[in-house]
Amino acid sequence: MPELPEVEVLRRSLEPWLVGDRLAxxxxxxxxxxxxxxxxxxRALAGLPITALERRAKYLLIHLEGAxxxxxxxxxxxxxxxxxxxxxxxxxAAGDEAGAAAGxxxxxxxxxxxxxxxxxxxxxxxxxxxxxxxxxxLPDDRHFAHLGVEPLATSDPPGEGVTGAVLEAAAExxxxxxxxxxxxARVVVGVGNIYASEALFRAGIHPGRSVARIATRxxxxxxxxVRAVLQEAITQGGTTLADFFDGEGRRGYFQVSxxxxxxxxxxxxxxxxxxxxxxxxxNRSTFYCPGCQR
DNA sequence: CGTAGACCCTGCGCGC
DNA sequence: TGCGCGCAGGGTCTAC
Numbered sequence: 001m002p003e004l005p006e007v008e009v010l011r012r013s014l015e016p017w018l019v020g021d022r023l024a025x026x027x028x029x030x031x032x033x034x035x036x037x038x039x040x041x042x043r044a045l046a047g048l049p050i051t052a053l054e055r056r057a058k059y060l061l062i063h064l065e066g067a068x069x070x071x072x073x074x075x076x077x078x079x080x081x082x083x084x085x086x087x088x089x090x091x092x093a094a095g096d097e098a099g100a101a102a103g104x105x106x107x108x109x110x111x112x113x114x115x116x117x118x119x120x121x122x123x124x125x126x127x128x129x130x131x132x133x134x135x136x137x138l139p140d141d142r143h144f145a146h147l148g149v150e151p152l153a154t155s156d157p158p159g160e161g162v163t164g165a166v167l168e169a170a171a172e173x174x175x176x177x178x179x180x181x182x183x184x185a186r187v188v189v190g191v192g193n194i195y196a197s198e199a200l201f202r203a204g205i206h207p208g209r210s211v212a213r214i215a216t217r218x219x220x221x222x223x224x225x226v227r228a229v230l231q232e233a234i235t236q237g238g239t240t241l242a243d244f245f246d247g248e249g250r251r252g253y254f255q256v257s258x259x260x261x262x263x264x265x266x267x268x269x270x271x272x273x274x275x276x277x278x279x280x281x282x283n284r285s286t287f288y289c290p291g292c293q294r
Numbered sequence: 295c296g297t298a299g300a301c302c303c304t305g306c307g308c309g310c
Numbered sequence: 311t312g313c314g315c316g317c318a319g320g321g322t323c324t325a326c
Contacts, residue, residue: 081303180297
């Protein structure tokens with residue numbers, strides 16, 4: 001479900017609700033996510049203030065202040081394909097307060113906050129992740145250690161985002177189609193199946209083209225397209241195809257701006273003549289215009 | 295070493 | 311109405 005824009009929209013929507021509050025209690029109803037949830041590790045964070053929300057790749061980072069001699073910890077959430085994270089007000093029942101055993105279907109982890117609010121993690125397919133890491137060890141954690149460049153420019157650690165030079169250098173000595181290359185998190189993070197197709201369409205590059213056969217100028221176009229499509233999607237609140245909602249339950253609107261994804265058979269929005277084609281690469285659907293993309 | 299494919303899991307929409 | 315099939319925005323592991 002969520003790619004970089006959706007996680008960033010979620011982060012921004014949750015930030016004002018969470019920062020300044022404290023984690024009070026943690027309920028793990030179903031620990032069997034992509035990796036088993038460590039109940040005790042989560043409970044050990046009870047009482048700690050939430051200091052900041054950050055995003056790295058498609059991971060949401062909830063930073064918690066250290067207590068006494070203890071260093072700060074970070075609560076990490078990944079939504080996988082079907083995850084959602086929402087805040088509810090104190091007393092705003094999601095159907096679980098009375099009979100705390102069951103809870104709404106697929107609501108696997110609930111964080112009670114000192115304010116009485118609750119942060120609820122729901123994930124039907126259970127491809128998501130919830131875990132904790134000492135904040136100072138975050139860069140070395142196996143989930144983060146091998147990640148590539150953040151595609152969007154950042155000021156916090158200064159970064160200019162993904163550039164043509166970054167892509168071209170990463171492609172050196174590699175083979176394979178550019179679409180799967182774009183989705184390789186060791187190269188650039190946050191670009192999933194929707195935005196890979198969209199960025200290639202904007203750049204006019206065929207998704208099946210080998211990375212060994214892309215000139216410098218086109219790498220630049222592609223990097224620009226990646227940044228532009230992700231940035232616009234964030235501005236539109238993300239893409240809600242079926243079940244993406246931000247921390248307050250709001251839908252995204254970028255799906256109406258998608259040029260090719262999910263539009264097989266429709267006329268290309270650029271040339272107006274050729275129908276959008278769908279192919280399968282690495283077991284994932286890819287959409288493109290056979291006329292505009294070479 | 296890199297790349298291709300299978301796999302984890304549940305729900306939904308479609309054709310019959 | 312019911313059933314089976316294919317498909318879904320994630321990442322990782324294995325086999326070549």
